[in-house]
Amino acid sequence: MQVQILLQIAGIGLLVTVISQILNKAGREDLSTLTAIAGLVIVLVMVVRMVGQLLNDVQTIFHLS
Amino acid sequence: MNDILKISGITVLGAALSLLLKRTNRESAMLCAAAAGILILLAAIRQLTPAVNALKIWAGKMGMENVNIAEILKILSAALVIELSAQLCRELGDDALAQKTLLAGQWLLLGMTIPLLLEIGDHLIRLVPAGA
Numbered sequence: 001m002q003v004q005i006l007l008q009i010a011g012i013g014l015l016v017t018v019i020s021q022i023l024n025k026a027g028r029e030d031l032s033t034l035t036a037i038a039g040l041v042i043v044l045v046m047v048v049r050m051v052g053q054l055l056n057d058v059q060t061i062f063h064l065s
Numbered sequence: 066m067n068d069i070l071k072i073s074g075i076t077v078l079g080a081a082l083s084l085l086l087k088r089t090n091r092e093s094a095m096l097c098a099a100a101a102g103i104l105i106l107l108a109a110i111r112q113l114t115p116a117v118n119a120l121k122i123w124a125g126k127m128g129m130e131n132v133n134i135a136e137i138l139k140i141l142s143a144a145l146v147i148e149l150s151a152q153l154c155r156e157l158g159d160d161a162l163a164q165k166t167l168l169a170g171q172w173l174l175l176g177m178t179i180p181l182l183l184e185i186g187d188h189l190i191r192l193v194p195a196g197a
Binding site: 002003005006007009010012013014016017021036039040043044046047050051053054055057058059061062063064 | 071074075078079082085086089090092093094096097099100101103104106107108110111113114117121135138139141142145146149153
């Protein structure tokens with residue numbers, strides 16, 4: 001899970017870039033913006049989940065729960 | 066050793082991927098760097114468990130009140146979390162918000178620390194005989 005998530009985020013970023021550039025060239029700027037936002041939200045959810053896991057770890061290590 | 070290798074690998078990989086994405090997709094590059102930072106901390110923070118457990122055991126042996134140790138651990142973890150979120154914020158490109166988080170954390174920690182300091186003061190007053 002550790003390193004794969006990093007590669008997943010980079011892959012999503014690349015994919016979103018390619019899709020939005022194709023959509024831009026096809027003249028669908030609105031769809032391209034939506035794609036960029038969707039990619040950002042997906043990546044953000046992954047990062048927020050990781051932050052939550054880290055905070056959970058801090059809580060368990062310092063016996064705070 | 067395994068952990069150090071893992072951390073260095075994550076660092077280099079995160080930097081490379083962030084560099085790759087920086088020109089075309091800036092938000093993803095920043096989030097990628099942030100994810101790499103979180104992964105590094107996740108790999109490192111588990112190493113703290115034996116130290117904290119040893120501290121608790123030692124405090125029990127010394128006969129210190131458990132309340133104080135719990136308070137100290139709480140302050141320590143609060144400092145850790147504040148610093149962590151401020152650095153994450155700085156990584157995502159908002160320096161001013163990171164500074165505000167640090168300032169708020171300092172106030173919070175001050176509020177949590179002052180009762181302990183006053184307790185030390187009480188002990189000192191008890192040690193010095195009255196009228197001396």
